[in-house]
Amino acid sequence: MSPKKIILRFGKDIADKPIIYCLVRDYDLVINILKANVDQNKEGTMVLELTGEKYDQGLAFLKNQGVRVQPLAEEVFRNEEKCTSCGACTDICPSGALYMERPSMEVKFESDNCIVCQICVKICPVKAMEVRF
Amino acid sequence: MAIEKTYAEINEKIKSGKAVVLTAEEVISLVEEKGITEAARSVDVVTTGTFGAMCSSGVFLNFGHSKPRIRMQKVWLNGVPAYTGIAAVDAYLGATELPEDDPCNNNYPGEFRYGGGHVIQDLVARKQIKLEAVSYGTDCYPRKELETFLTLDDLNEATLFNPRNAYQNYNCAVNLSGRTIYTYMGMLKPNLGNAHYSSAGQLSPLLNDPYFLTIGIGTRIFLGGGVGYVAWNGTQHFPGIQQDSAGKSYGPAGGTLSVIGDLKQMKPNWLVGTSFLGYGATLSVGLGIPIPILNEEVMRCVSVTDRDLYAPIVDYSEAYGQRIPGNLGFASYAELKSGRINLNGREIPTAPLSSYPKAREVAGILKNWIQKGEFLLTEPVKLLPSYKDEIASRTLEIKGI
Numbered sequence: 001m002s003p004k005k006i007i008l009r010f011g012k013d014i015a016d017k018p019i020i021y022c023l024v025r026d027y028d029l030v031i032n033i034l035k036a037n038v039d040q041n042k043e044g045t046m047v048l049e050l051t052g053e054k055y056d057q058g059l060a061f062l063k064n065q066g067v068r069v070q071p072l073a074e075e076v077f078r079n080e081e082k083c084t085s086c087g088a089c090t091d092i093c094p095s096g097a098l099y100m101e102r103p104s105m106e107v108k109f110e111s112d113n114c115i116v117c118q119i120c121v122k123i124c125p126v127k128a129m130e131v132r133f
Numbered sequence: 134m135a136i137e138k139t140y141a142e143i144n145e146k147i148k149s150g151k152a153v154v155l156t157a158e159e160v161i162s163l164v165e166e167k168g169i170t171e172a173a174r175s176v177d178v179v180t181t182g183t184f185g186a187m188c189s190s191g192v193f194l195n196f197g198h199s200k201p202r203i204r205m206q207k208v209w210l211n212g213v214p215a216y217t218g219i220a221a222v223d224a225y226l227g228a229t230e231l232p233e234d235d236p237c238n239n240n241y242p243g244e245f246r247y248g249g250g251h252v253i254q255d256l257v258a259r260k261q262i263k264l265e266a267v268s269y270g271t272d273c274y275p276r277k278e279l280e281t282f283l284t285l286d287d288l289n290e291a292t293l294f295n296p297r298n299a300y301q302n303y304n305c306a307v308n309l310s311g312r313t314i315y316t317y318m319g320m321l322k323p324n325l326g327n328a329h330y331s332s333a334g335q336l337s338p339l340l341n342d343p344y345f346l347t348i349g350i351g352t353r354i355f356l357g358g359g360v361g362y363v364a365w366n367g368t369q370h371f372p373g374i375q376q377d378s379a380g381k382s383y384g385p386a387g388g389t390l391s392v393i394g395d396l397k398q399m400k401p402n403w404l405v406g407t408s409f410l411g412y413g414a415t416l417s418v419g420l421g422i423p424i425p426i427l428n429e430e431v432m433r434c435v436s437v438t439d440r441d442l443y444a445p446i447v448d449y450s451e452a453y454g455q456r457i458p459g460n461l462g463f464a465s466y467a468e469l470k471s472g473r474i475n476l477n478g479r480e481i482p483t484a485p486l487s488s489y490p491k492a493r494e495v496a497g498i499l500k501n502w503i504q505k506g507e508f509l510l511t512e513p514v515k516l517l518p519s520y521k522d523e524i525a526s527r528t529l530e531i532k533g534i
Contacts, residue, residue: 040326084184084405084417084488088319091327091484100472105489123320125186125407125486126417127246 004051005034005072007116010044014066023050027058035115039094045115047072074116075132078109082128089120089129136173136429140512143177143425147506152177154503156496157336157424157435164436173432178503178510181338181435182355182421182495185331185487186407188317189297189368190416191227192253192396195289196264198222203276206268210252221274225294226252228416238411242315248414251406253293256285257357258401291396293357293404297367299420301339302375302386303444305330305464305474307481310450315411319486321449328446328474328483333492334439334466338422341435343385344520345372347424349513354392355421355499358403360508361394363422366517371526375445375463383443383463385520392420403495421495423503425510439466446476456528 010019015038023029029052036046050058062069085107090100097113098120100106120129146152153176155163160179164172194215196205204221207214212232215224230249237243256262261282270277285291306318306329314321318329334340342348352363367389375383403419426432445460447453452460464474470489473480502508518524 040322085490086185086417086488087485088329089484091329091482092320092322100484102470102472105470105485122244123410125319125409126405127408 005047005049007070007072008044008046008048008062009068009070010046011066012042015042015044017065019062019065019067020046022061023058027054027061028052029054029058035095035113037095037115045094045117047115072116073133075111076114076116076118076121077111077130077132079128079130082126083107084126084128086125088125089123092123093120136170138177138425138427140425140510144509146177147503147509150504150506152503154178154180154500156493156500157181157341158493158496160435161335161438164432169429169432169436172436173426173429176426176432179341179424179426179435180421180496180499180503181333181336181341181424182419182492182497182499183299183333183337183487184403184419184491184495185333185417186317186409186415187295187298187418187420188229188415190253190293190295190418191225191249192256193290193292193294194224194226196222196224196283197287197289199276199279199281201276202274203266203279204268204271204274205266207266209265210262211247211255212263213247213249213252215249228253229413231414242411244410245408245412245414248406248408250404250414250416253396253416254401254404254406256291257396257399257404259284259286285397292393293361293396293399294364294391294393295418296391297369297389298392298418299338299367299390299422300332301337301343301372301388302384302442303331304447304453304460305444305469305483306449306453307446307461307476308450309448314450315409316449317409317412317415318449319484320410325476325479325481328464328469328476328481329486330444330464330466330469330483331486332444332466333487333489334442334470335437336489336492336496338420339388339390340385340437340442342422342424342431343434343437345388345517346431346434347427347513348390348422349516351511351514352422353508353511354423355419355495355502356392356394356399357396357418357420358400359394359398361392362511363390363513363517364393365391367391369526370518371524372518372520372522374520375443377463383445384441386445388517419491419495421499423499423508423510439470442466444469446474
């Protein structure tokens with residue numbers, strides 16, 4: 001079984017703390033960071049795989065530090081039929097998963113780069129971005 | 134000798150399958166290669182296109198008479214009210230209309246998930262629509278309420294009539310404030326975090342006929358995936374040439390069109406219900422206009438490129454809402470489409486709100502219709518006012534009694 005993927009969300013008050021380092025040092029966990037991003041409001045999002053005997057203690061530590069932990073069970077996908085390639089999402093998407101291909105000006109979606117923040121789901125004018133559980 | 138072609142001559146060529154038709158994108162390289170004169174000689178029609186939110190859109194509906202009859206003082210389609218202050222069983226459903234129970238911006242920013250534009254798309258998609266109507270009852274119209282379901286094909290008429298479409302040019306919207314704002318130009322990040330524009334630029338209909346040499350009342354167009362016509366100038370039609378404070382020219386802006394067409398022959402992928410977070414609901418419209426190459430001057434106009442066309446950069450956190458005149462400068466559509474503009478030495482990421490790929494598709498479909506001889510050009514009954522008419526916009530002053 002592949003390790004569980006989880007999403008960690010850091011508020012701006014804790015984005016500057018070496019929290020991941022503690023997971024390794026104090027809980028002996030193996031981490032594989034898949035995506036990491038700090039947005040304009042200094043809020044961090046990290047998608048990682050986490051394994052180790054002290055997995056549950058590590059998770060408890062994260063929550064105790066104010067990190068919001070979610071399983072990566074949700075996935076954002078694009079309804080290709082609905083998307084009009086208007087482009088309104090391309091400078092809002094914080095991880096660059098939605099971007100404009102030039103010179104065709106077609107909107108592309110690289111789901112591997114998606115951090116499931118779901119802001120595109122809210123702002124898409126034609127509701128082409130959907131969440132799957 | 135100067136090149137002069139008439140509408141009749143061009144239509145004869147279309148009918149015989151000999152017309153040379155290019156899109157406004159394709160014609161650019163031809164003019165760069167062969168020059169204006171040679172291009173004007175060889176090309177008969179240039180097609181344009183745009184696809185974007187056009188709020189001043191809506192549809193006149195006639196429901197037919199129930200037994201017993203009702204005058205329909207108020208109606209709702211899928212819960213969205215339509216205007217009925219006209220004859221019995223006629224209504225006008227506007228693209229930005231919202232259900233009365235929509236929370237709007239009470240839960241800021243509101244989602245505006247379903248409005249008049251969405252009903253129009255569902256109608257065109259031949260979905261079943263719930264119709265509710267109430268009235269006060271008269272001797273000739275005794276019924277006081279009804280509730281039924283209908284599809285577009287059940288209606289006598291459904292006439293798309295959009296009072297203000299196809300804006301010649303539009304602002305590039307930015308946010309100078311310290312908080313995120315939600316506008317009809319999308320979500321604008323604080324402190325010049327992004328810049329949104331909304332024009333097909335070099336493909337846009339009225340940027341290819343900036344002086345209204347060919348587009349006028351009766352011009353046959355691509356509208357919502359079907360055929361439509363220019364009915365009149367649009368509301369707020371103030372065609373002009375943009376200038377900065379030093380008097381430098383930044384190209385055309387200000388023209389708008391009023392357009393009309395039979396909704397029953399339009400398509401749901403070209404009339405798309407649209408929601409702007411924190412702003413409202415609307416309709417995205419696909420619209421394209423063929424431009425007959427009557428002479429070299431018309432060819433010069435359609436050969437315009439994104440490098441020659443500019444959008445004024447406007448702050449939507451204050452200047453727009455407070456109607457403070459002026460702008461923060463101009464950005465060319467070539468810069469805007471590159472993904473970054475430079476403002477006061479700062480690089481700002483850009484994104485469009487109107488779809489350039491869809492604009493290109495509209496121009497391509499229109500080109501195909503003309504090449505196949507299915508779509509003939511119409512000579513306008515009357516041309517529209519141009520920059521020469523110097524129409525000034527009026528503002529609304531707040532007066533006491």
